[in-house]
Amino acid sequence: MAGLNVSIAFFLSVVAICEVVRQVSKRLLPLGVYCGLVRELVSSLQLCACCLELRMLMDIGLWGGGFGPDVILTLHFILYLIHGVSFDGASANPSVSLQEFLVMDSSFVATAVKLLVQFVGMEAAGILTTHYWSWELTDFHLIQNLMALDCNSSIHTSLYHGIFVEGVCSFFFHLVALKFQRSDPLYRAPILAVTVTTLAYTAGPFTGAFFNPTLASMVTFHCSGNILQEYVQVYWLGPLTGMLTALLLYQGTIPRLFQQNLLYSPKSKYRTPKGKAVPGLKQTGDNEEGQPQL
Numbered sequence: 001m002a003g004l005n006v007s008i009a010f011f012l013s014v015v016a017i018c019e020v021v022r023q024v025s026k027r028l029l030p031l032g033v034y035c036g037l038v039r040e041l042v043s044s045l046q047l048c049a050c051c052l053e054l055r056m057l058m059d060i061g062l063w064g065g066g067f068g069p070d071v072i073l074t075l076h077f078i079l080y081l082i083h084g085v086s087f088d089g090a091s092a093n094p095s096v097s098l099q100e101f102l103v104m105d106s107s108f109v110a111t112a113v114k115l116l117v118q119f120v121g122m123e124a125a126g127i128l129t130t131h132y133w134s135w136e137l138t139d140f141h142l143i144q145n146l147m148a149l150d151c152n153s154s155i156h157t158s159l160y161h162g163i164f165v166e167g168v169c170s171f172f173f174h175l176v177a178l179k180f181q182r183s184d185p186l187y188r189a190p191i192l193a194v195t196v197t198t199l200a201y202t203a204g205p206f207t208g209a210f211f212n213p214t215l216a217s218m219v220t221f222h223c224s225g226n227i228l229q230e231y232v233q234v235y236w237l238g239p240l241t242g243m244l245t246a247l248l249l250y251q252g253t254i255p256r257l258f259q260q261n262l263l264y265s266p267k268s269k270y271r272t273p274k275g276k277a278v279p280g281l282k283q284t285g286d287n288e289e290g291q292p293q294l
Contacts, residue, residue: 003138004067007053010132011079018046019086026088035089040114043083043090044121045128048218050079052129055208055219056144069201077197084189092118093212095170095243096177102247102256115214122218153225154208154216155234162207162234163241169199170211170242178250211239 025038058072083092091097094115101111130148133141155162176195180188203209210216216235221228247254252263 003140004057004061004071006138007057007140008075010053011050011075014046014049015082015086018042022086022088036110036113037117039088039090040092041117041121043087044092044118044214045125046086047083047092047212048122048125048215049129050083051215052126052219054079056133056140059147060140060143073197073201076200077193080196081189081193084192085185092121092215094118094214095174095212095239098240099174099243099247102244102254103251104255118214119217122214126218151220151223153223153231154210154220155206155226155230157206159230159233163238165203165206165209166211166234166238167242167245169203169209170239171246172199172242173211174243174246175250178246207234210235211242213239 021042022039025034025042029038054072054075057075061067062069062072091100091114097106097111097114097118100106101108106114133144133148136142136145157165173192173195177192180191183191199211200209208216208220210219213236216231220235221231226234244254248263252261
């Protein structure tokens with residue numbers, strides 16, 4: 001349990017430091033710089049650092065630490081609940097940023113900047129977490145350093161099944177996110193945390209259930225077992241296809257690409273009042289002049 005306590009302390013430290021940076025930047029920097037750069041950068045670093053440590057516990061702790069999958073799932077839920085509350089509107093996910101661009105909530109330049117800082121934030125998280133592991137504070141970290149020299153791919157199924165799994169995970173995640181996008185964060189965060197944890201439990205054994213292209217690129221693209229093209233198809237093509245499908249199903253259109261609704265007919269804003277029937281009179285379809293008959 002000592003190794004687990006060290007990991008929990010790492011999670012809390014990362015979240016606390018990132019939150020301090022967010023609050024200080026929000027006070028000192030212009031709002032546009034904070035929202036477009038710092039918020040995404042810090043949130044991406046927080047997400048990736050916690051994900052790397054959690055995956056280390058999942059790969060090593062189950063047999064080296066003696067605790068079961070319920071501990072990992074509980075930590076997974078708590079971490080994503082904290083992410084949902086603390087991100088302050090950042091997504092740390094290229095699929096979500098592209099979705100905001102497609103629904104015309106973000107410009108091309110702003111979206112490109114978000115994608116860039118997400119990549120930079122997760123690369124920084126990888127460097128910092130690797131340096132933290134080099135301290136070897138626990139036996140888990142010692143084993144992780146030995147395994148990191150020859151890590152294995154997270155794809156444990158066929159290529160097309162992997163694309164399907166990541167696509168379905170992304171579809172359900174984005175569908176839930178769209179449904180509750182206007183809800184209070186205190187309600188939205190636990191719903192998304194439950195969704196992500198459920199998807200991770202269901203699809204994790206097949207692909208790792210990332211449905212986050214940049215996060216997957218940081219965690220597993222350098223591992224042996226698959227070539228770059230296969231990684232891109234599973235962890236980029238799959239989630240982006242799932243996002244597009246969820247957006248099309250939810251809104252019936254993709255505003256950036258189509259002006260009209262492709263699936264649903266627009267509802268009229270006005271209702272036609274229904275007339276009340278007059279006693280003793282009835283309207284018949286056989287009366288061509290539309291005159292009431294006795």
